[in-house]
Amino acid sequence: MARLVVEGLCKGWDFPVIDDLSITVEEGEFLVIVGPSGIGKTTLLRLVAGLESPDRGRILVGDRDVTRVPPYRRNVAMTFESYALYPHLTVARNIASPLQARGLPAAEIRRRVEEVARLLRIDTLLERKPGEISGGQKQRTALGRTLVADPQVFLLDEPISHLDARIRHELRSQFHTLEDLRRVATVYVTHDYAEALSLGDRIAVMGNGGRLAQIGSARELFEQPATLFVAEHLGQPTINALEAELVDVDGRLEAHVGSLRLPVASSRRDALARVGERRATRRVTIGLRPQHLRPADELPQGATLEGRVDIFEALGSTGVMIVDVGGVALTALTRPERTFDPGEMVTLAWDPAALHFFDPSDGRNLLL
């Protein structure tokens, strides 16, 4: 067993896709890499698997430098977004393929394939071919093929993105409970932030330019996003981001957005003042999560705003409304049982302590 270390990895074709990226995934850690499409997540996995060779940087599995080692000798296993099952082989023989490539005895292969198939609940399908099973079953087969290889590093590329919601949920819970996955270093790529928050011991957000925007626990990323990019990609509905100007009013600090006057919590004032000394401008981008902006009666001690409901969506477990507050459209959440009509006036309350401040030029969180 071993950890995975990626050091200063660079890779590009027509343009740089991955730029000076370093990550360490500890043994037994489940790291989820999340980011929008085309950002280089899959490329990173392919580099670690050895399907591409990096332009620069090193990859270590345990203490062994595998940067120039062919894929099958790296002791990594990878599932592919398209499952990549062999269409002419049965489920059993698909799962067996890494063991067969190593020349294990047939009885041993049989035993391990059956064990893995039972674990993934596909043991009744072993004699079927990929064309005869469903998407979820194909994914389990692909997963079985990686599990049976008993690698030191697991690489999972969007394993459940193409399945329907119910099966996705079922497989997601399976990722939580699979001992084999939890024992070794696992890198799991997805574009679905909810999957990331749910599964990851740590989450790495990949941002533009092939760099890591932030890495940390779900809570850290959610509560202290390093950049506006991270804040916008984690959380549903998307965070309210507004261009604002910081203004001193009678010794208190306010963020002005158009005609809106938003008081800044005193806890943030000193930190912002220190940052302000280094900055020439007082322009900031403020971020307020919809979770922290609710009808006033749901958040009694918050600061208040008056607005008119533009759109209301009842989503079952929560209600989402878009409210026009002095010409600014803000997304707010409500308790699920409530209903608002478009055009209705509403008093919203928000928590000044939950306000984020970002640099408008590069998106960095000013308070980190």
Add this chain to the structure above:
Amino acid sequence: MRQAIVRGDPSTYPDWFDGKRRQRPLIVSRWVPIAMVGLPVAVLLAIVIYPTVWMFYHSLRDTNITGLFTGNHAYIGFANYATVLGSERFQDSLIHLLQYLSFGAVLQVILGTVLALILYEVVRSNLWRTVILILVVLPMMLPPSIVGVLWRFLLTPSNGAVNQALLDLGLISAHIEWFNAGISLWSIIIADVWNWTALPFLIVYSGRVSLPPAVYEAARVDGAGQWKVVRRITLPMLKEVIAIAFILRFTDAFKFVDLVYVMTSGGPAQSSELPTYIAFQRGIREFAIGEAAAYAIIIFAISAVIVTLFLQYMKRVMRAQGLA
């Protein structure tokens, strides 16, 4: 409470749907579909069904060329079939056909497959791939009559290029008599392989190009060696494609006349005759219409049986992979 909509029951449809059902139909008159199906059926009847029936009719009669035009021919039962099946000439030609199939057609498919996979796996630059592809396909673009003449020149025993090259390389010490009995059929096979290897090559190459790359990456991570990948993944996945290439070359063998006619005329002494060539010879050259018709029907029957077996096999393979 609104009535539930039942598909196919217009009385349950809501009001707003009324106008929709009266949309102008795509087919203006009921004669249009009849004409659209009828025309191809008529053409098929005229150029396939009618001649086949005509041929079967004459295969049961003692028709010759004068009888054909004067209408003077009589029913003789299966006498023509007996003549054909009983003749040594036909039996020999079946052996020739077997030889042609098992070396000509099979060799073409094997060679084409090997070339295609080498081109795909070994040559990496797209430019070179295209250049080689064109070069390999060139012979296929020549009409067989030209190919026949070309190879007659190349294989001329006394001063042909092939013998000269073999002599210069020291592989033979005396001229090979390419058009003697026992060898002339091999000469035809060589020319045909040169002419037609490109077809299985093209089919297999395009099949290989369309195989999913992720499967190969999975194999790389699994650690399967390159030869193992070809044997265990590529060839099984190309099974149907190769079978199709084989069927195409196989069915062509049954109508293979041109090279035989141009290169050896079936000779010497009928030693390179194929069944189709005899049918052609007996019917068009010697005017034994009835007997030639019997030949054609027998060839048709043999090929129909074999192709049916092939299609059955294909169906089984496709079903096993969930494709059909």
